[in-house]
Amino acid sequence: MSNINLIIEERAADIGKFLVGRLLPFRQKRMIGPFIYLDHMGPVKLNEREQMDIRPHPHIGLSTLTFLFEGSIMHRDTLGNEIQINPGAVNWMTAGKGIVHSERTPDHMRHEDKFMHGLQIWVALPKKLEQMDPEFFHVEAEKLPAWTEGSVDFKLVAGEVLGHRSPVPVYSKLYMLEIKSSEKQNLSIGKQLFGESGLYILEGGIESEGNTFGPKQILVAKDSTLCEFTIQANSTIYIFGGDAFPEERFIDWNFVSSSKELIEAAKERWIAGGFEKVPGDEEEFVPYPVLKR
Template sequence: MSNTTLEVERECAEQQGCGAIELVLTPRDKDLGGFAVRRLLPTARRKTVGPWIFFDHMGPADFPAGQGIAVRPHPHINLATVTYLFEGEILHRDSLGSLQAIRPGDINLMVAGRGIVHSERERPEVTAAAHRLHGLQLWLALPEADEEVEPAFHHYPSADIPAVEVDGVPVRVLMGSAYGLSSPVRVFARTLYVEAHLQPGQTLTLPDAEERALYVAEGSLKLRDTALPGHSMAILTDEPAVEVEALEASRIALIGGEPLGRRFVEWNFVSSRKERIEQAKRDWREGRFPTVPGDDTEFIPLPG
């Protein structure tokens, strides 16, 4: 998705947690015209978790026939985007010529590097009927040495993502390594992204990482004496072997990895150098980014 303003940080309600929790974030929904998006990162109190610099939970959104998402072409630099759907389908196009339908369980990794343009729409076969869209969109900061790499697109179908049961809890290791499994998804720094589904009363010991955050996409959990309701994100400390318990059927996402240092974020641009973002803004205004084959008749203007 594209941001609608140059300012990316979203206000979140915050509370302190137990000794294993540094902070609990609760987002405020933003209505994009019948389509709710909850932003957890970046916030004023927490800009990043490991290499993760942006975390949006979109939907669930129910569209009638004839409607759906239609995100016009827009640019990115110096980051990698990760799209992961729970329900529905998004049609990805980019300036490399990629054309890929993203479906539930797949991982789409788009490496912007020195600059890429993409659009996110839905196929006519999807919008012809009533349908639902629901998922997560995340951004990864790239290490400074990789910020200007050649742009690339990688698609990993659901069947290629490793899965295991941990004490009866189904777990998928989407990125990085955990529970004895390693994901094939490309990473540029130590990166962790794990999904799990817990039934009421089930517990799960979370994998360790330099920095971690636990998001409750559905349901509710308990971490010791701290309740974590749906759509809350717990920024965890480095305490090892942290265990969570499901209070109801729950879907969780754990993100983390190594911190990469300060990054500037403005509109759809991320960089370790503020002047690089200013250059990208000029380049987009003046039409110097590449176009998207098959979707080159419109674009999102730079806000403001």
């Protein structure tokens, strides 16, 4: 019997000037472990007149994980952080009870052609930490655990698995693992996984129980401990997941919580202008979306 319980295809989603590939949430699978939102951004080429300008917007109840393959983003937030995110680095921002941030093309890249390609991920917080003070942590690419087994390269983006631990300060049991292979290989790593598990194919493909799967798909495992497959040559995949929460999570715009009341309060606070301003980016903001009837 196949261990693949569900296949999720990328769906186009409009986030302003960009169309992204939305993978989570999905109507049949709202979360994989604590992972509640996953967008594949790009690859897209921007000319000198086109910029990434995601204006200041709020979050509660989650941590955001930005992981770029190409391009750069200038991150600013209400804690006063201003840092350029480059390919391979992890930008980990924990909203807790509330934070506002913006994501823009860095000034020194605004008058040239550039590429943008990466993953935008939300990780829900455990219920007891949903109202924690906001935090920010940035890990450069070279600080992430990386190792090679044969022709397969591993990198642990976040969490703890396979005997390695990422320095990213996560708040629940989870893992996000990058696997790259230059040759066709059989992999069996399930005995060291736990909780729920998803496998995202960025490029190349995998073979499992006589079936072949290609890019822009998430394969959701019935049982993460049975995670065995063949990775094709020149492939990049991400295995992510972890322990699921006992409570349901709700999403409204950029807000995530186990409590609809907390989401409603955050929504009203944003509409009323009650969140702090982002230093250096005070003039603009994203209004709460009003649904057209």
